[in-house]
Amino acid sequence: MLFDSEIFQITILSLQVSTIATLISLLIGLPFGTWLALGNFRGRSFLLSIVNTGMALPPVVVGLVVAMTLWRSGPLGGLRLIYTPIAIIIAQTIISAPVVMGLTAAALEALDPRLQQQLLGLGASRSQMIWMLWREARLPLLAALMAGFGSVISEVGASMMVGGNIRGQTRVLTTAIVLETSKGEFGNALALSALLLILTYLINLALTVIQQRGHKK
Amino acid sequence: MSDFIIIRDLLIQRNGRDALSINSLIIRRGETLAIVGPNGAGKSTLLLALANLIKPVRGEILFHGKSISQMNDLEYRRKLSFVFQDPLLMDMSVQDNIALGLKFRGTQKDEIRKRVDRWSKAMGAESLLGRRAGQLSGGEAQRVSLARAFVLDPELLLMDEPFSAVDPPTRAQLLKDLSSLLSHDHRTTIIVTHNLKEAAQIGNRVVVIINGELKQVGAPKEIKEKPADKSVKEFLKEF
Numbered sequence: 001m002l003f004d005s006e007i008f009q010i011t012i013l014s015l016q017v018s019t020i021a022t023l024i025s026l027l028i029g030l031p032f033g034t035w036l037a038l039g040n041f042r043g044r045s046f047l048l049s050i051v052n053t054g055m056a057l058p059p060v061v062v063g064l065v066v067a068m069t070l071w072r073s074g075p076l077g078g079l080r081l082i083y084t085p086i087a088i089i090i091a092q093t094i095i096s097a098p099v100v101m102g103l104t105a106a107a108l109e110a111l112d113p114r115l116q117q118q119l120l121g122l123g124a125s126r127s128q129m130i131w132m133l134w135r136e137a138r139l140p141l142l143a144a145l146m147a148g149f150g151s152v153i154s155e156v157g158a159s160m161m162v163g164g165n166i167r168g169q170t171r172v173l174t175t176a177i178v179l180e181t182s183k184g185e186f187g188n189a190l191a192l193s194a195l196l197l198i199l200t201y202l203i204n205l206a207l208t209v210i211q212q213r214g215h216k217k
Numbered sequence: 218m219s220d221f222i223i224i225r226d227l228l229i230q231r232n233g234r235d236a237l238s239i240n241s242l243i244i245r246r247g248e249t250l251a252i253v254g255p256n257g258a259g260k261s262t263l264l265l266a267l268a269n270l271i272k273p274v275r276g277e278i279l280f281h282g283k284s285i286s287q288m289n290d291l292e293y294r295r296k297l298s299f300v301f302q303d304p305l306l307m308d309m310s311v312q313d314n315i316a317l318g319l320k321f322r323g324t325q326k327d328e329i330r331k332r333v334d335r336w337s338k339a340m341g342a343e344s345l346l347g348r349r350a351g352q353l354s355g356g357e358a359q360r361v362s363l364a365r366a367f368v369l370d371p372e373l374l375l376m377d378e379p380f381s382a383v384d385p386p387t388r389a390q391l392l393k394d395l396s397s398l399l400s401h402d403h404r405t406t407i408i409v410t411h412n413l414k415e416a417a418q419i420g421n422r423v424v425v426i427i428n429g430e431l432k433q434v435g436a437p438k439e440i441k442e443k444p445a446d447k448s449v450k451e452f453l454k455e456f
Contacts, residue, residue: 112303112305114301114303114305115305117265117268117270117299117301118299118301118305120268120270120294121268121270121294121297121298121299121301121375122298122299122317122318122321122365122366122369123291123294123295123298123318123321123322123369124318124321125291125321128321132307132317135307135308136307136308
């Protein structure tokens with residue numbers, strides 16, 4: 001039986017870890033994706049293929065690697081992060097960053113390549129040019145953010161493996177759904193699933209409204 | 218008119234091939250230089266090199282006697298303005314588009330408003346200021362693009378076939394407006410076209426580039442009457 005306070009705590013933790021992981025992914029993915037899109041260097045296609053493969057990274061594989069790294073006997077075991085929300089954030093960032101990165105690169109590559117020269121020809125500094133390109137590609141970039149968030153709020157494998165699904169500490173909506181299902185508590189599992197869907201919808205609705213407002217401007 | 222830009226022994230490669238080679242070219246302050254030649258001749262490459270947007274493998278371009286490769290890149294680029302074949306406007310209002318380069322330079326708001334008003338009027342784009350760039354016709358968009366370049370009051374104006382993407386009547390009107398403006402403005406302008414008639418209408422001097430080589434420089438009449446070689450003669454036959 002789940003109590004309201006427990007559901008509230010699980011929901012807040014889910015939102016916290018996935019939002020933080022998405023924001024970190026944005027901090028990594030936006031500049032790196034931009035560098036990949038605008039750069040002209042040897043190995044660029046290879047790096048892009050790695051990032052694109054990363055977009056389909058199986059969460060259980062990420063969970064396994066992060067768990068091995070953070071395990072007490074692992075290379076970062078001394079940090080004592082395994083089975084903590086930080087471990088889930090690390091795993092979710094690894095899942096979400098390539099999504100943001102790959103879609104950022106695709107969004108910027110879709111712009112007219114002469115736009116860079118035009119902006120430089122009008123006296124833009126390198127950072128002003130990049131800012132204007134982000135502005136021009138703001139709709140697909142927001143879609144990249146939505147996809148990044150979607151990839152982590154809904155994943156279960158990595159959160160289970162590195163978080164341990166500990167009640168009151170690392171239990172998030174998806175791992176709680178798995179647990180309730182394994183106990184045969186389908187009513188609880190369905191209620192949590194509905195909550196997860198509603199939350200995901202509301203966040204995406206907010207981002208879509210922002211996106212469409214930008215489109216109409 | 219004094220020497221403003223000097224090009225010496227220039228070689229530019231693109232995709233591993235020689236795209237443009239110029240032994241010597243002097244551009245005088247205040248002149249309008251029209252660059253003509255067939256498609257793929259290297260005309261646009263010259264403009265990009267003058268804007269320091271592509272680097273030569275050999276030779277140098279001197280601006281006021283100083284090699285542009287030795288100058289601060291941003292400082293140099295802020296002395297010029299570039300108009301491309303397509304208007305390449307940003308997804309924002311016409312007013313913001315025209316003001317874009319001034320904002321890059323950190324110009325004060327009052328000054329921006331004054332200059333945008335002045336140049337939108339000069340380009341016949343004042344009625345478009347409140348519209349979004351995406352709502353403009355090709356001709357309107359190119360007027361905005363020209364206003365965006367002139368508003369910067371550049372020492373050097375570079376234009377790469379600015380009217381080739383618009384319909385013939387609009388093109389004729391834009392060309393007329395631009396030549397009238399340039400004849401009063403005396404701004405050093407380099408305009409690429411593949412149409413010799415347009416070049417004669419707008420340029421004080423014409424440069425002919427064929428197959429990546431500078432073939433001839435001179436007054437439009439001189440080039441028509443005394444083509445430097447067979448390739449120039451062949452190119453002129455089209456007109």
